[in-house]
Amino acid sequence: MTPDDPTRLGRRDRKKRQTRAALAAAALRLVAERGLDQVTVEEISEAADVSSRTFFNYFPSKDDALVGDTDADRDTVLRALAAVPAEQPALEALRRAFAEVVTEVQGDAELSLLRMRVVTQYPVLLARLISGNAVTERALVEATAVRTGLPPEHGYPALVVAVAGAALRTALIRWATGGGAGSLTALLDEAFTAVAAGLPDPRTP
Structure with missing residues (x-):
């Protein structure tokens, strides 16, 4: 060898x-x-x-070990997004890209839940995580602009990435609040389905 x-x-x-x-x-x-x-x-x-x-x-540093590898997570979601066929709508493409990250999170649920608890407990760690997520969001906006043929400064790429990010965060929070019980993938799909439907008011018959 x-x-x-x-x-x-x-x-x-x-x-x-x-x-x-x-x-x-x-x-x-x-x-x-x-x-x-x-x-x-x-x-x-x-x-x-x-x-x-x-x-x-x-x-x-110690803080980097606690927050996790945001660069690697960014690379994962960008690669996953690039692998989605170009004809898929931007929102669906982002859902598929996030699904890969979600699978990794649920694959090590105990550690993922512990990281969420520790990071949110300390402002210095939360600020570091938010900073890393902001870089990821900008990269996703640029990638979505390319997919849609729009300039990065156009409002649509930023809006669809922001909405998709909100759906992801909602699913993660619900999953963590439930102690990791149930399927995070199902929660992600539920959030994206509601967004794709235009967030209809549940009180509407």
Whole structure:
């Protein structure tokens, strides 16, 4: 097996993902137990059974480990959006793109719920997450403008991305409020179905 053998590279990549996940999980659990200011990088590294040097190979800071990899999440949703056939309406294309992210979130429900709880508890972490989400939203607006043949400054791409983002957040909040019970994908579909129908008033016969 040569150094460039895909099997070896695949194992190496899986090992890196496992180490990154272990560090994030250790950071979240320690902060949930002790508080943000009472946990150090050294303690996180020890809990994940790696060195502090290894920690910094994966995360620039403790806060980055807690918030998660917003860059990777952005890449995931943009790749998923690009894979949706061009003839699909913009709102449906965004729903399909978000569905891939939602699948990953529900795939590790315990850690996802813990991250949501920890991040919303500390303003400094929430601000970092919001900043990352704003970058993602701008990227989605640009991608949606390309899909629709509109200039990025046109109102439609920004509006449809904002509405789709609201549907995603609504589904995530409902799922988290229910302790992760039920299907997050179903909640996402429900939110997008309501938006696509024009949000009819439920009191209307």
